[in-house]
Amino acid sequence: MEGRKLPRRERDKLRQRREILTAALGLFAQKGYHNVSMHEVAGKSEFSIGTLYKFFPNKEELYRELVVEESDRFHSEMVRVLEGPGDELERLREYIRAKGEIFEGSVTFIRLFLAETWGPSLDGKGRPQEEVMKRRLDILDRLAAIFAEGVEKGRFRALGAPHHLAVALDSTINGFLLLGLGQEPFRYPEDPSLILDIFLKGLIKS
Incomplete structure (x- = not known):
């Protein structure tokens, strides 16, 4: 059904994904792509490395x-x-x-x-x-x-x-x-x- 509100869990996942991408953008822009690790992205976004890898392999x-x-x-x-x-x-x-x-x-x-x-x-x-x-x-x-x-x-x-x-x-x-x-x-x-x-x-x- 068009316009149906997403379940809370899905909204939370989208929010977490966006926070990770925003953190990654800041780090890549500051240090360069090759100088940033996944652990740094996890730390910047305040998620565990395991959570990060659930979104991005x-x-x-x-x-x-x-x-x-x-x-x-x-x-x-x-x-x-x-x-x-x-x-x-x-x-x-x-x-x-x-x-x-x-x-x-x-x-x-x-x-x-x-x-x-x-x-x-x-x-x-x-x-x-x-x-x-x-x-x-x-x-x-x-x-x-x-x-x-x-x-x-x-x-x-x-x-x-x-x-x-x-x-x-x-x-x-x-x-x-x-x-x-x-x-x-x-x-x-x-x-x-x-x-x-x-x-x-x-x-x-x-």
């Missing part, structure tokens, strides 16, 4: 689950925006705003992810990058659908394939996000129209 699986869960959260929020109300421009503008907002709220995780998952120590860790890429490709498909709608309705010029337009816009957004990640505090344009205008209008005077 090894450190690689713990890291993979951390990445996948954060990726799922990000993906769900982006889908909500892209499938939400508004015309094509409004949804693109909201996508730019929401992506910056979720990055700002996840700076610790994203810095860890970029350093550990796409960095020189890529191998192992349950290969979570494959799961992340699936979700990224789905988002690009949804962005492409918005561009296709805009072209079909005559709002956008058909400058290229919708998928290429989606990649171009998302790459522009990511450029601003990566720049912001390198600053303290994280900085990102407050008005999404800045990025959208650069992409849609360009810098050449007509």
